[in-house]
Amino acid sequence: MYTYNGKEYPCCASLTMGLIGGKWKTVILFHLIEKKLRYNELRKEMPTVTERTLSLQLKSLEEDGLIKRKVYTTKPPLKVEYSLTEFGNTLIPVIQSIANWGIFVTKEKNSLIKN
Amino acid sequence: MYTYNGKEYPCCASLTMGLIGGKWKTVILFHLIEKKLRYNELRKEMPTVTERTLSLQLKSLEEDGLIKRKVYTTKPPLKVEYSLTEFGNTLIPVIQSIANWGIFVTKEKNSLIKN
DNA sequence: CGGGATCCGCCTAGATACTG
DNA sequence: CAGTATCTAGGCGGATCCCG
Numbered sequence: 001m002y003t004y005n006g007k008e009y010p011c012c013a014s015l016t017m018g019l020i021g022g023k024w025k026t027v028i029l030f031h032l033i034e035k036k037l038r039y040n041e042l043r044k045e046m047p048t049v050t051e052r053t054l055s056l057q058l059k060s061l062e063e064d065g066l067i068k069r070k071v072y073t074t075k076p077p078l079k080v081e082y083s084l085t086e087f088g089n090t091l092i093p094v095i096q097s098i099a100n101w102g103i104f105v106t107k108e109k110n111s112l113i114k115n
Numbered sequence: 116m117y118t119y120n121g122k123e124y125p126c127c128a129s130l131t132m133g134l135i136g137g138k139w140k141t142v143i144l145f146h147l148i149e150k151k152l153r154y155n156e157l158r159k160e161m162p163t164v165t166e167r168t169l170s171l172q173l174k175s176l177e178e179d180g181l182i183k184r185k186v187y188t189t190k191p192p193l194k195v196e197y198s199l200t201e202f203g204n205t206l207i208p209v210i211q212s213i214a215n216w217g218i219f220v221t222k223e224k225n226s227l228i229k230n
Numbered sequence: 231c232g233g234g235a236t237c238c239g240c241c242t243a244g245a246t247a248c249t250g
Numbered sequence: 251c252a253g254t255a256t257c258t259a260g261g262c263g264g265a266t267c268c269c270g
Binding site: 002003004009010011012013014015016017021022023024026027029030046047048090091093094095097098099100101102103104105106 | 117118119124125126127128129130131132136137138139141142144145161162163205206208209210212213214215216217218219220221
């Protein structure tokens with residue numbers, strides 16, 4: 001049994017998926033690899049996500065220690081930047097691997113499928 | 116926009132997650148890396164999954180061309196073996212990366228978290 | 231600008247019983 | 251042995267409106 005942040009997982013692979021699984025988390029992390037981004041910059045990178053969902057996923061990633069949220073202003077308009085933590089940086093090879101395989105599949109144009 | 120098997124994804128990373136995301140798919144794939152397994156052997160490796168869910172996830176992985184299902188008998192008791200396809204084999208580095216990070220996190224005992 | 235509040239649909243996954 | 255059938259709950263994620 002594997003444990004992280006109070007949650008239990010039956011397999012080392014499911015622990016990782018518990019942290020980066022779901023529809024949007026890897027996409028967020030993927031965009032944060034290159035540089036820190038503001039909330040609205042993330043929205044522009046991910047045009048189909050809703051505000052609520054983006055907000056929830058960011059909060060979840062922050063709770064798991066993968067990203068950090070830095071607020072630069074006290075009065076509106078707010079400026080908030082999201083970036084990977086040191087711990088989040090250890091995930092970069094995993095995210096890259098996931099992203100690269102997606103690119104590989106697209107390039108292969110399904111030539112290897114269903115044999 | 117990225118496409119595979121009739122589904123569309125907004126990011127190369129989400130394409131991959133669309134295929135291996137969810138609570139159980141990576142766990143199944145992880146166990147199939149080493150050797151082909153029968154249905155009940157998979158159940159023993161994953162004691163907490165329900166029959167129905169295992170069945171659904173196997174079917175989904177098969178539809179996506181990642182695993183193949185081979186039936187060895189026509190009369191009950193049936194013998195069915197699941198294994199990775201050639202296409203599924205291309206995922207092994209990704210699954211390994213995911214699994215290794217889970218092990219890494221467990222070993223680190225949360226020493227890098229939330230800085 | 232960066233969210234929170236509210237409401238809601240749908241899908242994932244569980245529990246249990248049953249079958250070829 | 252390897253599933254299917256049925257029912258159900260909970261959570262993920264969407265839509266919309268609102269606020270400091």
